[in-house]
Amino acid sequence: MLFLASCSIQDTTNEFQRLGLPEPASSNAIPIGDLWIGTWIAAGAVGILVWGLIGWAVLRYRRRSNLLPRQNRYNLPMEIMYTIVPFVIIGVLFYFTVIAQNKVLERDPDPAVTVEVVGQKWSWTFNYKSADNPDVGTDVYNAGTISETPDLYLPVGQRVQFDLRSPDVIHSFWVPAFYQKMDVVPGRDNSFQTTPTKEGVFAGKCAELCGTYHSAMLFNVHVVSEAEYTAYLKTLVAKGQTGEATGPANANKFGPAGEGQTR
Ligand SMILES: [Cu+2]
Structure with missing residues (x-):
């Protein structure tokens, strides 16, 4: 029983390391698995940055008096940045998706x-x-x-x-x-x-x-x-x-x- 339990803990750990994917059993699983992990790393990096900025803004600009703070409008550099950054993120994900897709759709002219x-x-x-x-x-x-x-x-x-x-x-x-x-x-x-x-x-x-x-x-x-x-x-x-x-x-x-x- 102990042996079985340790086996399944091992399996679960490995599955965690693959972020939920089963054990790979085909050649195409390698590029798809890499894309899956890479996408989560990118999402994690964006998440940490966003959570960090939220935390920083909450602490740095918390209310100190009853005076209304200065209101900002039309911050053009900021607006350009948050229009472009999502495109950059999508572009990077798109690039790696196309690379992985081309790999898994490769064809041998004479399959066995x-x-x-x-x-x-x-x-x-x-x-x-x-x-x-x-x-x-x-x-x-x-x-x-x-x-x-x-x-x-x-x-x-x-x-x-x-x-x-x-x-x-x-x-x-x-x-x-x-x-x-x-x-x-x-x-x-x-x-x-x-x-x-x-x-x-x-x-x-x-x-x-x-x-x-x-x-x-x-x-x-x-x-x-x-x-x-x-x-x-x-x-x-x-x-x-x-x-x-x-x-x-x-x-x-x-x-x-x-x-x-x-x-
Ligand atoms: Cu069906």
């Missing part, structure tokens, strides 16, 4: 793995291409339903491209430990690449309030060795889950928990 992610009302379908997996020899998929949380398998240390597709409404593909999400928009080919850096199971969810069962749009991301990844794809072949994307078809399937419900 491409997964077509279909976000459908109200679950996810993951399609793996045979071109990336010659050992498997066919396209395979795994589709979730409203009552069955689907799994997404990814090989550790390999460049992965997510092609995001929706047959119905706007969803958002989010793996918090990857520090990155992107909207899944019907009729629009959104995609991004990242490299999972840590083996383990990570939570995934829909980050766009998309309708009645939005909260059911969970999935589990298994980051595994290449051998385990191939073995998993072969279990999909064994289950007959081969061929084209079946996201939209599965969207209408309700498992035991959701039976009889209408959309």
Whole structure:
């Protein structure tokens, strides 16, 4: 128990050091984490300056007599300063945001793995291409339903491209430990690449309030060795889950928990 307690204290401390972010598990998490910390440092510096000035003004100009102090109007240098300073702050944040954004949207022309992610009302379908997996020899998929949380398998240390597709409404593909999400928009080919850096199971969810069962749009991301990844794809072949994307078809399937419900 003590050991467990100390473990969780350690985890909590580290999470405090990351200012609330989970442990990073993808290559893109590094620039996004740096931007997050840097933004808080900038906000902290501005906060300390403002609180300091407030404290100084309160003490320095506290009421000493009943005489009304001299009133100031139209202090032009002051007004120019507090117009320009916010622009400078926004400019700096904008600059570092663009740098981080360009990094996380970088694309390898030939990623090791491409997964077509279909976000459908109200679950996810993951399609793996045979071109990336010659050992498997066919396209395979795994589709979730409203009552069955689907799994997404990814090989550790390999460049992965997510092609995001929706047959119905706007969803958002989010793996918090990857520090990155992107909207899944019907009729629009959104995609991004990242490299999972840590083996383990990570939570995934829909980050766009998309309708009645939005909260059911969970999935589990298994980051595994290449051998385990191939073995998993072969279990999909064994289950007959081969061929084209079946996201939209599965969207209408309700498992035991959701039976009889209408959309
Ligand atoms: Cu959704």
